[in-house]
Amino acid sequence: MEFSASEQRAMRRALDLARTPGVPLGPNPRVGCVLLDADGAEIAEGYHRGAGTPHAEAAALGEAGADARGATAVVTLEPCNHTGRTGPCAQAMVEAGVARVVFAQPDPNPIAAGGESTLRAAGVEVAFGLMEREARALNRAWTFGMEHHRPFVTWKFAATLDGRSAAADGSSRWVTSHPARVDAHRLRAQCDVMLVGTGTVEVDDPELTVRDEYDEPLAHQPLRAVMGLRELDPDRRIFNDRAPTIRLETHDPREALDRLHQLDRQHVFLEGGPELAAAFVRAGLVDEVVAYVAPALLGAGTSAVGDFGISTIADTLRLRITDVTTVGTAAEANVRLTMTPKENH
Structure with missing residues (x-):
């Protein structure tokens, strides 16, 4: 035309x-x-x-x-x-x-x-x-939600150069630098759901709000969603009044996304631990991966993602890099990698 x-x-x-x-x-x-x-x-x-x-x-x-x-x-x-x-x-x-x-x-x-x-x-x-x-x-x-009848899923994780999200003793604060965490909050603000599993809530007690560079909460907060069947202490910070929170009482990622789609939610920011991430990867329900990589080595500890069924190099899940950005400068520099699974797109 x-x-x-x-x-x-x-x-x-x-x-x-x-x-x-x-x-x-x-x-x-x-x-x-x-x-x-x-x-x-x-x-x-x-x-x-x-x-x-x-x-x-x-x-x-x-x-x-x-x-x-x-x-x-x-x-x-x-x-x-x-x-x-x-x-x-x-x-x-x-x-x-x-x-x-x-x-x-x-x-x-x-x-x-x-x-x-x-x-x-x-x-x-x-x-x-x-x-x-x-x-x-x-x-x-x-657009993705309208065409696929489910929310778009961005899986975000932070890891060392050798792929560890926590040390052997379970400590994980902080794997990445302050500039990287500020940048992650910027991405959080572009989504309308923050999703974690019950294990993350129990162990890490995250508040899961979106904050600015001064660590102050933004006026508009995404929905916080907790997926899983485990009973949780109602005093966990994710249940405070700083943002709305819902429970998704299922282990099935597709069922969780169906519920969020019914609530007119379009973009899920998946911030759960390695097992929840593996469940979404295994189900083919990760549309974008955002990885913050710190120039650090742990050698042992928790991997960024759990076992999702790959046992041979021929079955490796290959990702297509869409952006590489250095976040922060000098001693605080981390790398943000944005990728999409090749078979999804």
């Missing part, structure tokens, strides 16, 4: 709007919208600010008022076609008199999809696919 230079500029701006910091994670995707007049000049813009707030298109239409008639709407996601907490954006565009709609990514949500057909049926010109790859990346976990 053909797109004008002004539409391309507007889509870049819409993507920037959708990335606006501070928007709480939730069941809805991040979306940005820019309205252009007949000469390609911007009339108005908007972005979705979280569940229950006006969608990006509605925000832009509200800012434009009567100037929306005859305009081109440039949106990062296909305008929705259903009534939820807010009305359908496709119909709002029709009623506002928008003449052309350009969107990046078709909506993979079957409940909300169909905006393109509604717009075309009303005589609105529609084009899509402009910067679709960038739009899909923006809502990576949400």
Whole structure:
């Protein structure tokens, strides 16, 4: 499809709007919208600010008022076609008199999809696919959840150069440096579930909140999920009031993810111990691996992952590296490796 230079500029701006910091994670995707007049000049813009707030298109239409008639709407996601907490954006565009709609990514949500057909049926010109790859990346976990009917799983672990997450006596604080831990909290904040097993809760007593570089909790906290059947002391820190917590009383990773999917959770940050990690790896339910590697050696101790059934080198689970970053400087430097299992992607 053909797109004008002004539409391309507007889509870049819409993507920037959708990335606006501070928007709480939730069941809805991040979306940005820019309205252009007949000469390609911007009339108005908007972005979705979280569940229950006006969608990006509605925000832009509200800012434009009567100037929306005859305009081109440039949106990062296909305008929705259903009534939820807010009305359908496709119909709002029709009623506002928008003449052309350009969107990046078709909506993979079957409940909300169909905006393109509604717009075309009303005589609105529609084009899509402009910067679709960038739009899909923006809502990576949400898109994955819609297409796979389960949350995207990032398994994060910290280990020494020889793959140990704890020493022989069980001590593990701290394998990695302070800059690496700050960076891990940054990644935690991009997810909407923090998942550990009952063993980690019993032994390490983590609070599992997201904190800033000053070790202060952020205003918006992901859901804390504890998976397993073991009885736990209700005074464990994970059950405090600093973030919501649920129990997933199962040993089956797929059952746990099904429950979280039913709760509209899109991105799980798996922070459990080696046995929980092995269970997810064994089930083929790890979509991304983030490893913080410290330039240190223990020689013995707990491995970062438990036995998941590989007994010969031919069956090695191979990972594709997508990013390598040095976190921290000089004596505090660690390496962050981001990888995906080759057979998953």
